[in-house]
Amino acid sequence: MNKKVLFLSLLFSCGIFSLSAQEEFSRDLIPDEVEYGQPNQTYNTYKTTWKKNAFKDNWTISVGGGAQILMGIDDNKGSFTDRVTFAPQISISKYFSPIWGLRLNFTGGSLHGFNDGSYGTYVKWNHGTKNYMGQSVVGTSGYPTTVGAGMLTWDPTWNSRWDLTTPSGVGYNQSIIGMDGDNYYWIPGRENGALYMDHVRYFQFNVDFMFDLFNLFGNYNPKRFFELTPFGGVGFYNSFSHMGNDNIMLVGAHAGLIGKFRLSEKFALHAEVSGSVVGDSFDGQTGDNQSMDGIAQATLSVAYKFGKTSWDVAAPMDAKLINKLNNDINILRESLANQKCPTCPPPPPPVEVRPTAPVQDIKFLPDPVFFRIDKSVIDQSEWMKIDKAANYLNQHPEVNVVVTGYADKKTAYPEYNMKLSERRAKAVSKALIERYGINPARVSINWSGDRIQPFTVNEWNRVVIFVIE
Structure with a gap:
């Protein structure tokens, strides 16, 4: 009888570790069983909680x-x-x-603008003295020689775009340049x-926020042939010194729409229209x-996609079920503690053992606190374990506790898991001190990231363990 009860208790204890961890899991899909999602189900993308993919997943580069x-x-x-x-265009x-993502977009080239030379001020006037008012032609008939409103509209690089000489060879005269008040045209x-024609050579890169329209308002389907993706963000624009233009760097706004055509799991064709707005001096x-x-x-x-391209549904366990199983375990433990053995054999004679080295007696409280993936917030179902630890400390004022935090090895990278x-560990320590009034001198913290894995099941290592000193 005792062996059966003990076996059931251990079996339930192993199960409860997994359940208490509130594990987020997804079922393995059978190929061709369904088109997407979990077997025989569809999921509203916006209303569903999705399992977080690794940083290396869901990347796309397009050229x-x-x-x-x-x-x-x-x-x-x-x-x-x-x-x-x-x-040309490259985006990552x-x-x-x-539903949503971010991208870096790079483009540039040569832009052709046009001007009739009637109005406006050329940025060239405002940069340095070398090209001030076309120094090489200052004093030529028809051109301004003093600073003032006459700086308007006259472009010192017209001679590189047009042959402005008259048939007689006089060149640059009043038949070419006119005056409107103090303004030249x-x-x-x-x-x-x-x-x-203006030749504006430039480069730009944009940081865009983007979201998939059909996923936002519909069901999740990674095999959808066509997807619309609006985007918007900020851009950094640089026009280079070329044919009369100075080097100018500006910040602007960028927005547009991408039509995505799925060719395979890894490849797609992107058709994009976009617009940028920048300062007038560009x-x-x-x-x-x-x-x-x-x-x-x-x-x-x-476009080519790197890493994992799909998403899995996160399905946390039912809190009511966890509480019920915890109660069942407590009942089994109490039953085991009350069992008596009327026909127990006598104990063997004592044997004196002299250890060659002192043995350190490390004690753990039986109920570790489990966390969800990538979370440090204490779940409601885990508070009763902290309550038990606080009761133990109150009943044994002579002991101290080390609150030790861990992270599972298969999620994120070592530096992140350490933090x-x-x-x-700090969340549980803070709960003991502030919520249960445990003397801070009796509570210390430690953390090991994923360097140490207390449990053989990877998901159970999202945990905080109480070590008694």
């Missing part, structure tokens, strides 16, 4: 290119075909749940609608009737 146009002052006056240029992204542009000119410059892009890229086990 491609497409078309882009600049939308600044007078740019809409140029022909569309002359404005369109090639836009990571999803932190089935280009006569062919204002009076005849002539345009000259293309080298400010003023006129436009206070911002814009960049529009449409690209097509091939996680520290937070767990």
